[in-house]
Amino acid sequence: MALLLLGLLGLLGLLALLRACTRGPRPAPRWPPGPRPLPLIGNLHLLRVSQQDQSLMELSERFGPVFTVHLGWQKTVVLSGYEAVKEALVGTGQQLAGRPPIAIFQLIQGGGGIFFSSGARWKAARQFTVRTLHGLGVGRGPVADKVLQELRCLMGQLDHYGGRPFPLALLGWAPSNITFALLFGQRFDYRDPVFVSLLRLIGEVMVLLGAPGLQLFNIYPRLGALLQLHRPVLRKIEELRAVLMTLLEARRPLAPGGGPVHCYVDALLQQGQGGDPDGLFAQTNVVACVLDMVMAGTETTSATLQWAALLMGKHPSVQDRVQEELDRVLGPGRPPRPEDQRSLPYTTAVLHEVQRFITLLPHMPRCTVSDTRLHGYLLPKGTPVVPLLSSVLLDKTQWETPHQFNPGHFLDASGCFVKRAAFLPFSAGRRVCVGESLARTELFLLFAGLLQRFRLLPPPGLSPAGLDTTPRPAFTMRPPAQVLCAVPRHQGH
Template structure:
C-alpha cells in the first residue's frame, strides 16, 4: 500500500492542495471548538496510511491503540477519523451516544453503488424507513419462530444430501455456503433454488467476486482519494459486477406477481417491498431505486455473512478434532439418532452453543463498519464535530484481553461457566450493538445453530488425506469480510445423522 501511494504522490499533491483549499472554503465552525483525541502525526497527503497494513488493518489499529489509548485519531489521507478500541470505549459509543452516532459516513464506493439508499450504508430518514420496514417484514415472515426454522431444516436436508454425494471424499469448503445462501433467497424471493440452477450459481459467483473486489487495495485507495480513484477508474470493476447482480435481481423482481395493495401478509421480502412501494407511491421512501437498494443489501449481506461463518465453523472443527468430538457427544446424547435439531434445543446443548459463539468471536467476520457523528458529540472526553467518521473496532472488543481469558486462542470455555452452563459475556458483539445492530441477527443465530448442529450430527469433518488438522489454513482470505481461505475438507458420515 505504501509503495503504491508513494508512486502516485505527484497526482496526490495536486489533488490534496485542491481538496484542502475547497475544504477550508466550505468549512463550518462548530458551536464549540473540537477537541480531538491523540494520534500519530500525519504525513502530508497520505496521513497515517503508511502505518496501516494492506490487509487486516484492524491489527494495525489495535497496535496504535496501545500507544495512543482506546480513543485516538488517525488520518486516512486528508480525512480525520476517530478509532475506538476495547469493550468499554466501543460500548460507550454504541449504547451511550443516543441518536448522535447512527449515521454512516459517505464511503465513496458505497455512494456509487447505493447512492445513500438501502439498509446498511444509508443514514437519516431513508435508513430509518428501510430498517423499520425490514425488521417488521422479517418478523412477519416468521424469522425467529417456527415457520423459518422449518425452511432452514429443509435446506439442511438438501445440504446433507449434497455432502452425501462426495462419499467421504474431499469437498470444496464453499459448498457449505450454499445452504445459508439459499435460506436468504427463500426469505427474499419466496422460493429456494436448486444448487445447480444457473441463477443460483451466477448470484453466488458474483457475490464472491464483489466481496473480493471490495477488499482490494485499489478500492481502499478509491475510498480515501475518490477523485483520484475516479480518474484512474479504480471503482469500475466493482460497479460492473454490481450491475450484473442488479440485472439478475431485476429479472427476479419482474417475475414476482405484483401484490394488490393492502391484500394482507406478503409471502416474501420482495413481495412486501413491492407492496410497500405501491402504498407509498413512486416518489416516497420506497421508490423503485429504494426497492432495488434494499434487495441488493439483503442479498449481499445475507449470503456472505452467514455463509462465511458456517464455513469457518466447519474449518475450525477440522482443525480442532477434540472440540468437534465433544460437540458430537453432546448432540448424540441430547438429540439421539435421527432427530434433527430445533431452535429450542439450544438450552440443552450448552457446549454446542458455546462452540458456535466462539467461532463468531474468534473469526471477527466484519471487524469494523464506520459510523459518523450526526451532531457535535462528546466521546471518551473528546468533542468531535458533526460529520466526523468514527470506527468502533469490533475486533478489538472480541479480542479484548480484559474481557476474554485467552483472546487469541480458539477456546469455547469463554462461553461456559464453572458448571458447564452456557453464558454470553456482554463483550460478545459480532453483530454490533445499539439501534444499528445487525438487522438479520435473529435469522443468523437460528440459521447458524440449526445448520451447524445438523452438520456435525451427520458428519465428522476431517482434513483431506495427507494433511493433519494443524495443516489446515486459517489465515483469512483477502476480501471485504474475513472469509476463510478456499480449501477442501472431508465429510465422513456418522450413524447418528438426522
C-alpha cells in the same frame, strides 16, 4: 406599504442577529490524540492494507482507546476495546447512528438501501425490514422449518461425495438459499443457473470490495476515478443488479397492493405502491434494499458456517465433545430445533466462540449526526468514527485467551453456557445487524445438524494442524478456499 415591509424585514433581521449573539460561538472541536499526519497521506503509512484493524489496535496501545487517525485528508476517530466501543455504540443514542459517505457505496447505492444510508431513508428502510422479517417468521417456527428443509438438501449434497473431499464453499449454499427464499419467495436448486450466478457474483463483489485498489479509491475518490479503480466492482454490481431486477419483476404480478406477503420483495413492492408520500420506497431504493439484503444476508452466515466447519476439522477434540453432546441430547435421528440450544450448552458455546474468534467484520464506520461529546472529546457533526469490533472480540480484559480458539470463554465451571457482554459480532446500538435473529437460528440449526450427521476431517494426507485458517482478503474475513471430508457418522440415518 413598502416602508412597512422594509421595517418588518429589518425587525426580523435584528431578531435573528440578537438570537445568534445570545447563542454564543459554536464550541471548538476537541479531538482525541493520535499520530502526527504526513502531507497528503495522513497516517496511511502506519496502516497495513491487509491487516488494517490489527494496525489500529497497535496504535491504540500508544494513544489510548480513543484516538484520531488521518486517512488521507479525512480525520477519523477510532474506538478500541470493549469499554470504549460499548460507551459509544450504546451510550450515544442517535448521535452515532449515521454512516459516513463511503465513496464506492455512494456510487453503488446512491445513499439508499439499509446498511450504507443515513437519516430518514435509513430509518424507514430499517424499520420496514425489521417488521417484514418478523412477519415472515424470523425467530419463530416457520423460518426454522425452512432452515431444516435446506439442511436436508445440503446433507444430500455431502452424501454424494461419499466421504471424499468436498469444497468448503459448498457449505455456503444452504444459508444463501435460505436468504433467497426469504427475499424472493422461492428456494433454488443448487444447479439452477440463477442460483449459481448469484453466488458467483456475490463472491466476486466481496473480493473486489476488499481489494487494496478499492480502499485507495475510498480515500482518494478523484484519483481513484482517474485510475478507474472502481470500474471492476461496478461492472460486477451491474451484472448482479440485472439478475435481481429479473427476480423483482417476476414477483411484481404476485404482489398486488393489499395482497398476501410471501417474501421480502412482495412487501417492498407493496410498500412502494402506497403509503409512501416521501418516495422512500421508489424503484431505485427498492433495488438498493434488495441488493443490501442479498449481499449481507448471504455473505456473513455463509462465511461463518464455513469457518465453523474448518475449525472443527482443525480442532478434533472440540468436535468430539460437540458430537458427544448432540448424541446424548438429540440422538442420531431427531433434527435440532431452536429451543434445543438450552440443552446443548457446549455446542452453543462452540458456535459463539467461532464467531468471536474469526472476527468476520472487523469494523464498520459510523458517523456523528450532530456535534457529539465522546469520552471527554467534542467531535463535530459528520466525523467518521470507527468502532473496532475486532478489538472487542479480542480484548484481553474481557477474554481469558483472546487469540486462542477456546469454547470455555462461554462456559462456567459447571459447563453451563454463559452470555458475555463483550460478544458483539453483530455490533450494538441503533445500527445492530437487522438479520441477527435469522443468522443465529440458521447457524445453530445448520451447524448442529451437520455435526450430528457427519464427522468433518482434513483431506487424506493432511493433518488437522495443516488446515489453513489464514483469512482470505475480501470485504469480510473469509476462510481460504480448501477442501474437507464429511464422513457419515451413523449409517442408515
